[in-house]
């Protein structure tokens with residue numbers, strides 16, 4: 147949504163501010179005028195469970211062959227059951243996409259632990275729409291950004307696609323099957339198989355990313371067909387060696403050229419070039435190439451993520467027939483065996499986190515704006531890098547990473563060199579190779595074959611396929627074994643030889659040996675840490691919660707408390723950095739437990755994005771430009787008077803003096819990695835830390851014993867939403883005492899009521915043992931915090947009000963202004 151908004155805004159700027167664009171006879175005033183990219187998210191029909199395809203299901207469907215013929219379902223246009231045109235889906239539930247039905251299921255101890263104890267299964271989706279007669283002759287493409295897990299797609303009763311990845315997008319040219327005019331309805335039916343699973347984490351189920359219908363000229367830019375990644379030459383000059391894949395679905399060979407213009411943030415065309423014409427045979431494609439020199443662009447970096455827009459326009463003679471806008475950034479990247487990672491020639495240690503893609507309340511159907519929220523939280527922690535473990539991310543995540551300045555290690559799901567999986571790898575690179583944020587392609591994660599010749603060969607083939615499409619970014623593989631042979635030297639047959647950057651998962655005790663064994667290769671810790679803690683818990687109950695002191699980790703994680711893991715990386719100056727496991731907690735893999743824990747206890751942020759102790763520890767380790775000082779735990783220990791309480795100061799200061807009710811407990815030197823801890827006999831009141839650098843006070847932080855909860859408090863992450871039916875905002879729910887202080891030990895039920903132009907689309911509280919529904923008008927505050935996600939209504943404007951009540955507490959209300967925005971162009975819903 148934000149991407150489209152920005153494109154729309156660019157279009158406005160381009161036409162308003164740049165008369166030169168109008169003056170060019172061959173230049174379009176707006177890229178959107180030449181193709182229509184219509185959202186297909188609205189108005190699907192959903193049926194949980196399978197529907198047999200061995201009949202017309204009660205006589206419905208379209209029988210093209212008469213009642214006596216037995217080959218129904220075997221011929222084009224004649225699919226049976228729910229795949230058929232005309233199948234009666236009126237009783238099915240109406241849903242808008244993105245949609246994850248698995249997150250709506252109750253937890254079930256018998257369901258798969260790694261998938262978060264939620265039943266999966268099979269479901270059907272259907273959508274009907276019309277195409278005006280004036281669309282005849284255009285190329286009509288259906289686009290699915292992500293369906294979990296496998297699916298079969300039917301268009302107008304013809305089986306058109308099998309998707310073998312829950313993470314890869316796919317497109318279907320439905321032009322030959324399209325039906326035009328007011329009397330004809332087009333039907334898309336999708337059978338989703340989420341019984342199948344690809345990962346060992348929660349994957350959700352359903353059409354959980356966006357869908358689109360694109361109408362464009364028969365000669366057009368293929369989907370993901372613009373490659374416009376700027377490079378800096380040895381002479382220090384920037385050039386965009388643009389490659390544009392042109393497709394032709396017309397009946398004869400066509401000739402076309404491309405104009406590639408570069409626009410700055412103010413909408414000024416700062417550079418541009420036109421290619422020579424190329425020939426494109428019918429049903430074929432051809433790459434048009436043109437180099438676009440760009441003088442003195444503002445660089446993209448994590449602090450200043452300057453973006454430009456490349457507008458690629460297809461010209462047939464002087465006539466513009468198609469156009470696409472692509473966001474780009476000018477930056478150089480280099481992985482060096484001695485210096486680690488360099489961005490714009492400056493060394494930059496990757497302070498990264500690995501993340502899956504689910505969020506509280508919504509599962510994997512994450513609203514676009516939540517990606518911004520999540521990346522902002524990680525940046526607040528001092529992180530500059532994000533690993534998309536273990537699969538291609540939503541493209542909106544990469545758009546957010548480009549905008550916010552977050553470096554990305556982009557990972558494919560399958561370690562596989564067979565045609566189907568190389569197709570998925572090609573798709574990933576083609577889709578993502580323009581993003582300045584993407585710095586590394588990851589080809590695998592902890593594959594059994596990585597230790598031997600097969601792994602080396604698979605990686606060799608995959609690496610070569612990546613290089614065909616992008617030579618500007620290196621490849622890596624997240625390898626947890628096999629880099630070293632029994633003699634401690636480089637194992638001659640292992641996947642590390644086939645990638646550019648040696649990736650190490652865990653094995654911190656082997657860092658020196660691996661470093662020595664691969665003297666000429668850059669190295670990165672592709673995964674480390676795996677510490678476990680439960681947000682807001684400071685006493686371990688070995689049946690379900692782990693105390694949040696950064697001192698518990700599973701056996702495979704070697705030295706991997708968050709502090710130990712980073713110390714080991716920081717002490718390897720040649721390492722490019724690391725990606726901790728994990729930034730955000732996720733459903734599934736409830737290590738170190740099983741039921742009742744249903745989501746992970748990893749995570750510097752919990753499922754909602756509330757900080758755990760690891761967040762503050764990493765902030766202290768990673769933030770360099772300001773003092774950081776946070777104390778854990780809270781100071782509500784009624785009943786434990788005089789008992790020692792372990793206190794940890796997460797800090798980057800030199801020393802910390804700790805005061806209890808104004809009296810010095812002790813001043814200690816803070817280790818830059820291990821920081822500082824005390825045992826403090828508890829007494830109610832105020833525990834205050836004073837951090838000093840070079841003997842001078844630079845930071846202060848206090849925790850106080852609060853009173854009992856008296857009132858609720860609601861704090862939205864933003865106070866405004868676009869009324870487009872997509873924009874969403876998390877609202878924090880807390881209980882506060884009589885003095886307005888949040889009560890960190892509050893655990894209480896809250897009732898929610900929403901009025902105005904929007905809805906509550908999900909709730910959560912970050913408790914891995916919480917089995918309450920994530921949809922609905924109730925949430926329980928867990929250790930002081932809960933979250934409600936509000937989303938605007940399509941066409942909405944006005945005040946969206948969330949009201950929260952709890953027994954015996956003063957209620958709270960918050961208001962979010964929903965502003966009217968132009969509707970996202972979309973495909974109208976029609977009944978069949």
Ligand code: GAL
Nearest residue numbers: 591592626651673676727735
């Ligand atoms: C790693 C693996 C991750 C996750 C993690 C848990 O070995 O790559 O996907 O399972 O362990 O510690």
